[in-house]
Amino acid sequence: VVARNIWEGRWREEVCALYTRGGHLSFYAPLTKKPSLVVSFDEIISVRECNPDTKANPLPGLHILAIDTAWRCHYFAFLEATALESFSSKLKNSLYLTKDQAQQNKAREWETFQLSLESALTGTIGPKWASVSTGRKSHQKKQRRVLNGRRLSFDLKPVSDSTVGEVTSVQSCIATYAENLLKMALAFSPDTLDATESSFIEFLDEASRLRSLPLHKIDFTSREALCIFVNLYHCLLQHSLLIAVDGLPDKRSATQFKRRSCYEIGDDV
Incomplete structure (x- = not known):
């Protein structure tokens, strides 16, 4: 039994089942028979233990394991350190026994990623953010695709040091980060x-x-702030085009493409 991360700030207790013959992990919510998440061994890049700082730890006292795939890092919390070590060891052994080294090093085809990509961008049990309308005449709403959700904030270095007192120093740090990201x-x-x-x-x-x-920490009246958001906009556009699940947009799909593609920045989207 683990606590699986659903999205930033939300965890849910689930049963984790390791199927060595089927080559996948399945996670089941309480009182359900259908898995809420299935992770194929073919998707897994690495298995690692997370040791966030006490301040950043979302679940103090629990022990967090990360299973990295190309599109998303899945996080699971264990009550005991021994339980985490035992599960991690069994999973790594299963990965070693079921993966052919030649296939592991071979570049995978794009089609094999489409299902896991769509799931990673829109979520597995419902969206964190409200769905959006895809056009004036369309009453059907679509889930947003959050493109920057591979890792959680506690598993990353912050963009800027929150202890810095000068607004200009933090803003310059953000501007440099946005430029480099683009x-x-x-x-x-x-x-x-x-x-x-x-x-x-x-x-x-x-x-x-x-x-x-x-x-x-951003002075929205400054020219530097304008540069920050122009760079982030173009970065989002390029990012959206790189991983366009439904193919590159045309005249008919451009509106839907633009409205569904988004970044989660701070506590907003």
Whole structure:
């Protein structure tokens, strides 16, 4: 039994079942027979223990394990350290026995990521943020796709040090971060993107740091603030094009594409 992270700030107690023959992990909410989440061994990049600072720890006293996939890091909390170590050892052994080394190093095809990507962007049990209308004549609403949700804030270095007193110093730090993030995004092309490439995963992790961006430290009347948000807008646009689940937008789908693609920044979206 573990506490599985649903989204930032929300955890739920679930049963975790490891199927070595089927090659996957399944998570079941209380009183349910259908799994709320299935993670294939083929998706797993690494298994690691998280040791966040006491201040950043979302569940003080519990022990957190992270299972990294290309699109999302799944977090699970255990009551006892021995339970975490036992589960981690069994999972790593299963991964070693069921994965062929040649296949593990081979680049996966884009199609194999589409299902896990859509699930990672929109959530597995319901959205954190309200759905959006996809057009004037459309009454149907679609879930937002949060593109910077690979890692949680406690598992990342904050964009700026909250102990810094000078607003200008923090704002300059944010401006540099936004500029560098855009440079990283522009280094990739939708035509040649390899989602398993370490540099792309590094970009996804850097984008996840937007969750810790202190919006209240930005002087919105300054020119630097304008540069920050222009850079973030273009970064979001490039990011959206890189991982367009339904293909690149055309004239008919452009509105839906723009309204559904979003970043979670600070405590807003």
